[in-house]
Amino acid sequence: MARTHGTKVRRVRLWRWRRNPLRRRSDLIEAWVLLATLVLALSAAAFAGLAAAAAVDGALAERRDRIRAVPAVLTRDAAHAPPAPASGNEDDSVWAPVRWTAPDGTGRTGRAEVEPGNKAGTAVTVWTDPEGRLVSPPPGGAEARFQIVMAGVTIGGAAAGSVLLGGRLVRSRLQRRRLEEWEAEWRLVEPSWRKRMTG
Structure with a gap:
């Protein structure tokens, strides 16, 4: 609400809270x-x-508790593997075939993100769920x-x-x-x- 004094206009703050005949x-x-x-x-x-x-x-936290990091081995050179799609990683990781052992003792194979220079037989770490299937690593640190x-x-x-x-x-x-x-x-x-x- 504004009051006029001649040509000057002055704004009245909190006018709705004040008693006045116009309220x-x-x-x-x-x-x-x-x-x-x-x-x-x-x-x-x-x-x-x-x-x-x-x-x-x-x-x-629940996801971190459910999945675990397990050792795996590259079954083929990663030098010419296709690049990993936008994964949020800053490195130039690639998809390469790996082999690991599931919790029930059976051998499994699949594709995981690895560094592009790794050779066949290189030990890498992959993340698996309770059934031994490959999953993406849980976000941690700044990402989490x-x-x-x-x-x-x-x-x-x-x-x-x-x-x-x-x-x-x-x-x-x-x-x-x-x-x-x-x-x-x-x-x-x-x-x-x-x-x-x-x-």
Whole structure:
């Protein structure tokens, strides 16, 4: 809200909270809605973000517990193996055939990411699930922290955005109602105002 002094306009802060003849009941309700929306948005962002981060952290920990690193041997030179698709690794790893032993003692073969210069017979490490099947290594260190933080930020932001959107819808409905009240009051006042102006 602004007050005018001659040609100067001065903005009055928190005018909805102050008693004045122009403040309506809907203005005060809107002020409370705005305050409640901000508090709820911050609370929802913190709660949902922390919950999401904890869930991702727990899922990564469970995955680390389920899979294990096992020794394997390259069965063919990796020099001319096809490059690994974008895996997030900074090195130029390639897919090459490897052989390892499953938990039940049987020999297994498959393809795993290895360094491109390795020769056949080179010992490498692969990751397997409880059944002895090849899986990708679990994210750790900076990559795991990044996933945890991004999950928290994304879910927290979405929760806060939902609350802010709900608050915006309530405020727009209050504004519509206020305009309807003004129009109804103007219809009552306008005839006497018109008489005064023409009289």
